[in-house]
Amino acid sequence: MSSLVRIALDVMGGDHGPQVVLPGAEIALTRHPDIRYLLFGNEAKIREILAGRPRLAAASEIIHTDVVVEMDDKPSQALRRGRKVSSMWRAIDAVRLKEADCAVSAGNTGALMAMAKVNLKTMAGIGRPAIACLWPTRRGDSVVLDVGASIGASAQHLIDMAVMGAAMARIVFDIERPTVGLLNVGVEEIKGVEEVKEAGAALREADHPGIDYRGFVEGDDIGKGVVDVVVTEGFSGNIALKTAEGTARQVADYLRDAINRSWINKLGYLLARGAFRALREKLDPRRSNGGVFLGLNGVVIKSHGGTDAEGFASAVDIGYDMVRYQLLSRIEANISERPRASGGDAPAAAESVSSDDLQVQS
Amino acid sequence: MSSLVRIALDVMGGDHGPQVVLPGAEIALTRHPDIRYLLFGNEAKIREILAGRPRLAAASEIIHTDVVVEMDDKPSQALRRGRKVSSMWRAIDAVRLKEADCAVSAGNTGALMAMAKVNLKTMAGIGRPAIACLWPTRRGDSVVLDVGASIGASAQHLIDMAVMGAAMARIVFDIERPTVGLLNVGVEEIKGVEEVKEAGAALREADHPGIDYRGFVEGDDIGKGVVDVVVTEGFSGNIALKTAEGTARQVADYLRDAINRSWINKLGYLLARGAFRALREKLDPRRSNGGVFLGLNGVVIKSHGGTDAEGFASAVDIGYDMVRYQLLSRIEANISERPRASGGDAPAAAESVSSDDLQVQS
Incomplete structure (x- = not known):
């Protein structure tokens, strides 16, 4: 460079x-x-x-x-x-x-x-790319991936995403060993899909020097900022991202409706407009614009x-x-020490780019 | 009865x-x-x-x-x-x-x-149950399913969920032919997983008397209330639900923080407290408590x-x-006219209830 x-x-x-x-x-x-x-x-x-x-x-x-x-x-x-x-x-x-x-x-x-x-x-060493975004949380931002590069993920792809997401988080948050969670439908080890469980076991076992693996997280943990990096496959990741964007807009709309319902509310709004401005800034989707292809x-x-x-x-x-x-060299450094899943990569079909079925959002 | x-x-x-x-x-x-x-x-x-x-x-x-x-x-x-x-x-x-x-x-x-x-x-005629919830939207509520009964869904299970969700929506919203959408990562027909595409094609083709099928919807469409019934498999559905809950709480927290930052904001809050009360009621998770096993x-x-x-x-x-x-008889009536997917049901393994791996949230 x-x-x-x-x-x-x-x-x-x-x-x-x-x-x-x-x-x-x-x-x-x-x-x-x-x-x-x-x-x-x-x-x-x-x-x-x-x-x-x-x-x-x-x-x-x-x-x-x-x-x-x-x-x-x-x-x-x-x-x-x-x-x-x-x-x-x-x-x-x-x-x-x-x-x-x-x-x-x-x-x-x-x-x-x-x-x-x-x-x-x-x-x-990387089977498939992923798209990572910055997700505003109560604690600052978190890195969330995959938000739409491909659908479904093998255990190895989830591990690779943990590695790549942690490399990105090191840069964005300037921390040596970012905390990483796997998105799942429950925090208990028994739950969720096989791939997620296998990736979780491998990450826990590996104790990777660049990844502080914290286990499973649920949808509501993302916005709490429970971990620096949230890893999931692209279908659920994309749905989570868009659902969060939609919900934030919905709450803002409710608030506007409620305020417009009476002049005293409007007066209150005028007095507290500094607070509303701060809220608007917090929710401004432009602040966190930019999906990183990893x-x-x-x-x-x-x-x-x-x-x-x-x-x-x-x-x-x-x-x-x-x-x-230096994102790329940080990812490379992380890859060399990553754990390997027993299952290996997902079928190659999911990676095809020449078919009309390419599974990416637009 | x-x-x-x-x-x-x-x-x-x-x-x-x-x-x-x-x-x-x-x-x-x-x-x-x-x-x-x-x-x-x-x-x-x-x-x-x-x-x-x-x-x-x-x-x-x-x-x-x-x-x-x-x-x-x-x-x-x-x-x-x-x-x-x-x-x-x-x-x-x-x-x-x-x-x-x-x-x-x-x-x-x-x-x-x-x-x-x-x-x-x-x-x-139904392969697997699903859990449906009421999701507060800009237009009122919508029925969203599956929010955590099982992970993954065949095209037939997605169709069956459309049938069951529409039966529930008829009751809750008192409309003859509820609008139904399949949750996906893009609105274009080319996108998404095979099962979702196949279910979409079958629902469109069937033109079911109890289902006004509207195509794919994305995460941010749920909160807009674009359709009366949103159908997805339980992993993404559970993540969407919890992400929305988390985001609503997060926005409310931001707002409280912003208001507490100055006395003039607090004064404004006091004046507009009717609006904030209305917002709190809108966001009250107790209002829409109750997952229906379908x-x-x-x-x-x-x-x-x-x-x-x-x-x-x-x-x-x-x-x-x-x-x-009469939910059950409405579902029965809807089932008799539902379309059949070519792929049939998901593997029986996913339905086992005797294993520790039972894929449901708690």
Whole structure:
């Protein structure tokens, strides 16, 4: 890694493309002046926006691309149409070519994961990648994975996710030995699926130097911040994440309805508006925007497609941190000491990226 | 069914046993004077509490039992120790013997489900039971199942849950053809696990007279109340439920913290306290207490173990409604017209109740 952090941006990705990606990149640049951008996308559109942003322009190089991966492209479609020529592919390819240290895209998750897998390949010893997110908790944030890279997980994949999630947590929280829990439907050892039980037994047994394994956690433990890293397979992880987002919005809606019901409530709201502002900030999904693809030979960050510049900047920030604090070598160090499950990896079918059935969220 | 609703109570179940169950039963009785109780538990303790509650006493018959299923008993342990002799078993047995129309217990879920399965058996045509709950949404409540009866689900089990959940929703929401969605990690047909896709295709194709099938829903759609019935397998359902509970608590905690940070916020809070009270009521987990066991030859309701009398009364209320509005015959009517999945049922192993691995939450 050079002393600068070189970030490849899929400028055309997301619901708003350059209108959000470039202002977001500029916000992140003010926080990290040592970023240099490779901007992949429509050159004319990019130049137009950069014209009013000399600071961003000075830190950026534009690489024109013609093809845009659409938000509703199936992964297989995106690969067929966008391989080698789309802004998304080219941003990832810059990572493979070591021209960039990481890639950030607000494009369709399924396509981004498919391209990242095909192009960067999984790290030696890792069967399947995972997507990790930062989850706001009562104690700060936690790392939660997998939130949608693949469905189902063998015991070994759960162990690998514990290893990778702990490496990420070391960076984000600056702690030597993050606490790790496996998401399950009960805290008693007898419960849950075989794979989760087997992974739990192996992690407990191994007493890994980089993982303080704390056993099973349940859905309500995530928000309490009971552990630094919560590991689960991608179906339940994605459902948990979206359910939490939905519930937070629902509670905020209830509160607004209740306040709007009388003028005295509204007056109270005006007086306490500092508190409501603090609450809004706590719940701001832009703060924790940025899914980290773990297990690939390169750092790829997925931003929410519908976020604004502030949210996109958060995704760039997290990519910056993962590069600056050497995510990949930390994962490698953790892998070498990880336990092995007896069952081995999940069937290869679940990893196929060329079928329309690719099991990733978008 | 007699014109009275006869409810068998496991008086010893839950964290507080008779201290909560009996006062809760009395609250429900004031709302439904046509309830008659069979009280299974320690006669001396029950009599002591009934002494001060003549109205409840007049509506109740006490059946003494010596054995109590503990909250941390494994299902197999509970069956070994408690079969035929525990308050939990006897309450369920009263349903089998048609001495009661439903059983309500705040005891350990795993034990209750195991006993209910062994004693009542699954309904003809239904492979496995499920636990359904009422989930508060922006539009009112929705029925969500399975929230923890078993892990994993074949396409047929998902279809059967749609049938059973719709029957329950007809009662609870008084609508002819409830809307039903399958929980998935994306709304596009291409995504998700095979079983969910197959069940979705069969439900769409069948156009069942009792089910308005609306396709896939995601985690954040539950709280929006996008459909009346959300169907998923028990691992993700349990995680979604607990994650939502945890998130609601977390947001409420944030708000309290924010308000306590300054006196002006506190003053605002005092003025708007009506709004906060309304919010608290909306989020009150006691309101929606009561998991309904679906798919058995009898109605069994599981109350939260740690709830108070008000919460236990909600569980009795829901049992009352399920009996009064004929849940079982509605499910039977729905089953006869349900679609069949090509794959058939899940392996029988997942249904074993005699092993320590019984996959249910407690």
